Amino acid sequence: QVQLVQSGAEVKRPGASVKVSCKASGYTFSNYVLYWVRQAPGQRLEWMGWIHGGNGETKYSQKLQGRVTITRDTSARTTYVELSSLRSEDTAMYYCSTAVAGTGGFEYWGQGTLVTVSS
Amino acid sequence: EIVLTQSPDFQSVTPKEKVTITCRASQSIGTSLHWYQQKADQSPKLLIKDASQSFSGVPSRFSGSGSGRDFTLTINSLEAEDAATYYCHQSSNYPFTFGPGTKVDIK
Numbered sequence: 001q002v003q004l005v006q007s008g009a010e011v012k013r014p015g016a017s018v019k020v021s022c023k024a025s026g027y028t029f030s031n032y033v034l035y036w037v038r039q040a041p042g043q044r045l046e047w048m049g050w051i052h053g054g055n056g057e058t059k060y061s062q063k064l065q066g067r068v069t070i071t072r073d074t075s076a077r078t079t080y081v082e083l084s085s086l087r088s089e090d091t092a093m094y095y096c097s098t099a100v101a102g103t104g105g106f107e108y109w110g111q112g113t114l115v116t117v118s119s
Numbered sequence: 120e121i122v123l124t125q126s127p128d129f130q131s132v133t134p135k136e137k138v139t140i141t142c143r144a145s146q147s148i149g150t151s152l153h154w155y156q157q158k159a160d161q162s163p164k165l166l167i168k169d170a171s172q173s174f175s176g177v178p179s180r181f182s183g184s185g186s187g188r189d190f191t192l193t194i195n196s197l198e199a200e201d202a203a204t205y206y207c208h209q210s211s212n213y214p215f216t217f218g219p220g221t222k223v224d225i226k
Binding site for chain 1: 151153155162163164165167168169172174206208210211213214215216217218219220
């Protein structure tokens with residue numbers, strides 16, 4: 001079965017960077033895209049970007065362009081999202097997600113990683 | 120950016136009642152509209168993909184319809200375990216966007 005397991009909670013100072021990981025299992029990692037989505041407290045979900053597990057192609061939200069980088073390690077079946085120049089508004093739950101049935105819906109989700117930005 | 124609006128914001132419902140949630144897109148998105156259920160302190164779960172296709176394992180009381188700008192999620196015969204916030208999501212245009220959510224509470 002498809003599983004996505006994320007790294008643990010992080011607390012960062014404003015201006016710092018954070019890197020969250022997502023380890024995939026149960027499907028052919030190199031065939032599919034992995035998405036990153038975040039949710040600030042009490043807010044709607046926000047799409048951050050995606051990476052293709054095979055060719056490493058990426059697509060980012062313009063809102064976060066320049067601050068967000070998504071990478072992958074195919075041998076480790078792990079994807080990473082790094083967000084730089086953190087501010088308090090980046091405090092959120094960060095989720096990875098994937099879709100293996102070839103549709104636009106995000107079919108499987110990680111458990112989430114809480115990133116808190118506080119001085 | 121395509122903006123998704125949902126109505127109602129909140130609905131308090133008795134078990135076995137029928138629930139209808141609507142999602143409207145700021146421009147036509149064909150059928151690239153998906154529905155998720157998110158319970159408190161949990162990750163979202165896909166219910167309906169491409170407007171009307173049920174995701175694997177989702178109870179048959181959940182159904183979706185619509186195309187273009189207007190979409191509907193229906194929960195027939197609500198059960199207590201359906202208390203959650205429901206979000207719509209479009210994957211027609213970048214950036215992918217989500218609706219503000221509809222919270223369903225059980226009376």
